[in-house]
Amino acid sequence: METVKDMLSAWMRAGFESALAGTDADVSRVAVVPSAQPQFGDYQCNDALALGKALKQPPRALAQKALDACAPNESLERMEIAGPGFVNLTLKSDWLARQAQAMGADERLGLPDVGRGRTVILDYSSPNVAKPMHIGHIRSTVIGHALNRIHASLGYRVVADNHLGDWGTQFGILLAGYRRFLDAAALERHPVEELERVYVKSYELTRTDESWLAHCRQELVKLQAGDPESRAQWNRFIELSLGEFNRIYKRLGVTFDLFRGESHYNDSLKDTVALLEAKGLVRESEGALVAFLEEEKLPPCIVRKSDGAFNYATTDIATALARFEEFDPVRIVYVTDERQQLHFRQIFSIVHRLTGRGDTLEHVWFGLMRLPEGTFSTRQGNVIRLDALLDEAERRALDMVRQSSPGMPEAQQRAVARAVGIGAVKYADLSQNPQTTVTFSWDKALALDGNSGPYLQYAYARIASVLDKYAEQFPGQDWRGVPIAFNEPVERALGLALCRFPEAAARAAELFRPSVLADYLYDLAQTYSSFYQNVPFLKAEPGVRESRIGICALVAKTLRKGLAMLGIETPDRI
């Protein structure tokens, strides 16, 4: 289905195009946007102002000419020119009702199929092997998965790849420490925790003991040379870590299509560097092989260290090339924290020089999460484990459910608490533009009221309950046969909000910002709550009743689909 915004934009653009035929004005950017305020109608077009300036014509007259040139449009109630030259458009309420109904009947809920035949690769979560996942990992994981569901809903073929940190110098330290410090019983109980303890202990020793440091380097060389015993142990580290990661992913409902760690590209690093050399993109400097990026005004980027070993830059370049080769994606999206901005800019430049496809690469970054008392670090011991965060979220939600639904069976209370607790944590990260530093607080991450996941889930559950009550109170009757109508102002506002769902979803995908969709859903839920509180439906007169139940059902469908696109569940009861 075409979105209302696209329909009106195309219509408006055509008007400007024929009104301005013969001039060299660029009308390709003409579009409508949702009105700033309800009194200005439903959508507005501001382009007469800019075009008037470019053509040295009075904007109001230009807007009038464009409107005169527009084809008749059956969706519109009013078209007005206001202020310095805004075009305000008001939709017919009955057209809006038909549009909403059509959206509800559409199996895609009106979402445009913009991704058909296109592949997007999403690189998210990507934790390091042998380290527990902590709250710093949640943003990449949750935002990445939401982008996954959003793109898939718009018809894209999504390849979600967990680019595990399973290679690098830390494994020398870990292998050496494993042989000397391992507590086998502890490994049995909490494998990843024990691996981390061993790593930290070994790392500390490298700082005071030269010979230990040399030993660690040797272990790394052995691993990289393919020593069977080292490889076997390394494989075990990965296996143990994946076991633990997968438990958390399952809890979060987060999925991947591939788990290709950095090591997956080891064999192609040599060829990648050879290619860079052949293309003359690198030269030797102080013993290392370096790409100089003066044209892009970026600092140099090392692709082979002076000891001959490759580094993460090499791996990331090789990874991008391999992904182009295998999947031919329209986009490769990396979801990481802000510290990697420069790194990816360098990588993107180099890949662009190699392939000319640099604009395919997209870095979606988010601000670091920190604690009120400062940054967290393993050494300070103030790391909050992801497990612990989720436990606390579910505990708080369970308190709430027990209070509000004491009659609910225990098992169901727990299931609801799980969905609500996890939903609250996810929504806290998804509902805001991620590009700000976040100070973690339990109360904020686990908020259950206001602009929160549970608010949206609550709105959904109330509708599910209403639909059941309708079936109970009016057996044999069906609201589905009665067309919906928007009579009350709040109903019309709800209708307008419903019709904007596809626009919000498309925009969220375009900007790689789930928060755009979250904002939309919150607005929809708010409008619905106002409707719910102020307009009777089960007690409304027959006919009106059915129309309103139909509106409720449509809101429920939209909330359910929208929340699913954010990776948030919608229990029928809360």
Place this chain on the structure above:
RNA sequence: GCCCCAGUAGCUCAGUUGGAUAGAGCAUCGGAUUUCUAAUCCGACGGUCGGAGGUUCGAGUCCUUCCUGGGGCGCCA
């Protein structure tokens, strides 16, 4: 020192890429439940959009400069 990012109500954040009177949540205060789930709704309070210049019909948004905070800057990832 250089580069990147951020600064909007007491707090946490929106602000559709330059448009009309800058909006939500939390907190505070006042109301609403014989009625569809009060995790709700209705209302009030709250702003020099970090400061100063500039660009133009029009700036929270663009340019310059300064202040504050965060991050980064060739052999960690």
